[in-house]
Amino acid sequence: MLAPIEVRHLDHWFGAGEARKQAIFDVSLSIEPGSLTILMGPSGSGKTTLLTLMGCLREVQGGSVQLLGEELRGASAACQVALRRRLGFIFQAHNLHESLTARQNVLMGLEVHGRGDRGRQDAAAEHILQLLGLGHRVDYLPENLSGGQKQRVAIARALVSNPEVVFADEPTAALDREAGLQVVRMLKALGRERGTTTVMVTHDNRILELADRIITLEDGRVVTDSAEAHQPAELLPRSASG
Amino acid sequence: MTRLLHRLLGRLPIGWLQLTHNRTRLVAAMAGVAFANILVFVQLGMLGALQGTIGATYSLVQADILISSSDANTLTDGSPLTRRVMFQALAEPGVAAAAPLYLGQTDWTRPDGSTATLTVYGLPPEAESFAGPAVGSGFRQLAVADRVLLDLRTRGVDPESLADVSPDHPLRFEANGVALTAVDTVELGGGFSADGAMVTSDQTFLRLFGQRLAGTPTHILVRVAEGQDPTLVAAGLREALDDAPVLVRTLEEAASADLAYQTTQRPVGVIFGMGVLIGMLVGLVIVYQVLATDVADHLREYATFKAMGYPHRFFLSLVFEEALILAVLGFLPGVMLSLGIYAAMAAKTGLPVDMTALRAAAVFAGTILACALSGAIATQRLRGADPAELF
Structure with missing residues (x-):
């Protein structure tokens, strides 16, 4: 089966002119379908940059990223839009729309695919919120939800349309241990059942045991990769837990 | 919602x-x-x-064509022109009637003692068909000397105080040293150059403005013969009056040129x-x-x-x-x-x-x-x- 994400000699810079600074150096990776990959590394190591580059949220400058068989470097706006609809993104800050209720925020994840059966979309949104333990909060505005609840709404929004690849940037940061584990288990279950591939940036040691693969970045370079080291994932990333 | x-x-x-x-x-x-x-x-x-x-200043007259002095930009600012032009115009084919229109400005003391500036329209009493719809039936009263129609909507005047002005209930007043009698009213209202209007006969106008001559009206009003196109008749008049320093325009043309001038030049x-x-x-x-x-x-x-x-x-x-x-x-x-x-x-x-x-x-x-x-x-x-x- 084709790798959903294929990164080759990826370089990335921030700024321009004198201030131009390289953030990613010659990164190459291939992500297995249906796997849960965790990106680790200290702040400023480039893990979120790598995630957004792979997730079609940032223009690829050097090297190549193939996402779901499409080359992202120089991809047209239409191609980007079409690709993004096949992805689920969970952001570090929940990024919910403050004027929309939990249900409406989740509906945004469905309506992007076009006009559908209103009743069925409503039911799907409610169902996934129930799965995430928010059945009693569907018509609440974000300002009336706790941080963890908001994060779960954001997760529901990312997962409601059955994405092929899920990108998550510290999705468990605002959750307690149990809720955090529950979310990651859910992502893993999706991988098993539907072949959903997940790439996650995290600092959270509690969830490392669930990962299929752990990649550690430092200063924009891959320093350890559990897949290459042929070591059990849970033994690896001691050094990178900052 | x-x-x-x-x-x-x-x-x-x-x-x-x-x-x-x-x-x-x-x-x-x-x-x-x-x-x-x-x-x-x-x-x-x-x-x-x-x-x-x-636009309202034109509503007191009714004509197809307006002949004015060549320096006229608005209804009131042109030099007087010679009445000979009227007779020349009357000799042209397609012209049914013509009348001189005299225009001037005078001060009028309002009932409350303050002063208003009125635009005075002087028209021969026999030229009733040239009086605009805003003038009304009171125009017939003007054949008697020193009779005028006052503007009911003159700025600063309570319309009620002029509402009952009629031949039976005339309002006597003085303007420019001439004793006048208002026998009826018109409705025009003030503009940017005057507070209201007054309509009189040509003779009363000339008594009011001693320096003006009967031979030099401000405009010539022309009516074309039944079935004639005013634009074509105006073109004919323009040719016939080639040597006179006059402007020949249909009333609509004159009004829109006036509007264009006042909104873009003044x-x-x-x-x-x-x-x-x-x-x-x-x-x-x-x-x-x-x-x-x-x-x-x-x-x-x-x-x-x-x-x-x-x-x-x-x-x-x-x-x-x-x-x-x-x-x-x-x-x-x-x-x-x-x-x-x-x-x-x-x-x-x-x-x-x-x-x-x-x-x-x-x-x-x-x-x-x-x-x-x-x-x-x-x-x-x-x-x-x-x-x-x-x-």
Whole structure:
């Protein structure tokens, strides 16, 4: 089966002119379908940059990223839009729309695919919120939800349309241990059942045991990769837990 | 409302939800749009009043063609011309009748003792068919010397105090040292160059203005023969009067040339025209600020939608939705307040400042356009940027 994400000699810079600074150096990776990959590394190591580059949220400058068989470097706006609809993104800050209720925020994840059966979309949104333990909060505005609840709404929004690849940037940061584990288990279950591939940036040691693969970045370079080291994932990333 | 819009748009009415979520901001945005509307309405009201009063000065006469001195830019500012022109005109084919029109300005002491400037229209009593519809039946009374018709709507005069002026109940007064008797009224109202009007016979006019001669009226009014095209007859007259320093125009041409002159050449018109322009510009800036601030406040949310795969046209439709809602919500109070301001301006100046359906519709359409354009410009930043740069 084709790798959903294929990164080759990826370089990335921030700024321009004198201030131009390289953030990613010659990164190459291939992500297995249906796997849960965790990106680790200290702040400023480039893990979120790598995630957004792979997730079609940032223009690829050097090297190549193939996402779901499409080359992202120089991809047209239409191609980007079409690709993004096949992805689920969970952001570090929940990024919910403050004027929309939990249900409406989740509906945004469905309506992007076009006009559908209103009743069925409503039911799907409610169902996934129930799965995430928010059945009693569907018509609440974000300002009336706790941080963890908001994060779960954001997760529901990312997962409601059955994405092929899920990108998550510290999705468990605002959750307690149990809720955090529950979310990651859910992502893993999706991988098993539907072949959903997940790439996650995290600092959270509690969830490392669930990962299929752990990649550690430092200063924009891959320093350890559990897949290459042929070591059990849970033994690896001691050094990178900052 | 949300449900209705959801069905109508085929998507969540995010613009509506966004606007109604923060009421304070909505009220501020509405006030901004309403203020922009008022600004434009007030300027248009003043310009409209100028145009209205210019047109009104022509309503006291009725003719197909107006022959004026070649230096005449408005109805009242031309030099007198020689009456010989009238006889020449009468000899032309297609001309049925002609009459001299004498125009001047005099001071009149209002019943309360203050002074008003009146434009005096002098017409021969036998030329009744040249008196405009605004003059009315009182014109027949003017064959007797020193009789006049006074303007019921003269600025600064209570119309009630002139309402009962009639042949049985005349109003005697003095102007330019001549004792006059008002036997009836006309309705014209003040403009930018006079406070009202007065209609008399040519003989009374000449008594009132001793320095004017019967042989030099201000204009010649011409009526064409039944079935003749005034434009063609005017062209014929122009040729026939080639050697005289006169302008031959149909009455409509003269009125629109006067309007064009006063609104583009005279300071008052230029200032009002500039006012409209500046009003629109300031209004546009306010509307742009309102929309641009709203887009900037939601950039993060929009970036998230963009990351989820929403195309640029989604954001355009979103800001158009907001623009339309704001245009409607801002226009209603804007037009209401403008009506109040118009009433106050009309009461204070005696000028015809009133709202026309066309003006209201034009300002409404302009508001929607300005809002939509501003929104579209404001979303440009979103278009070029990668979603990751906007979080």
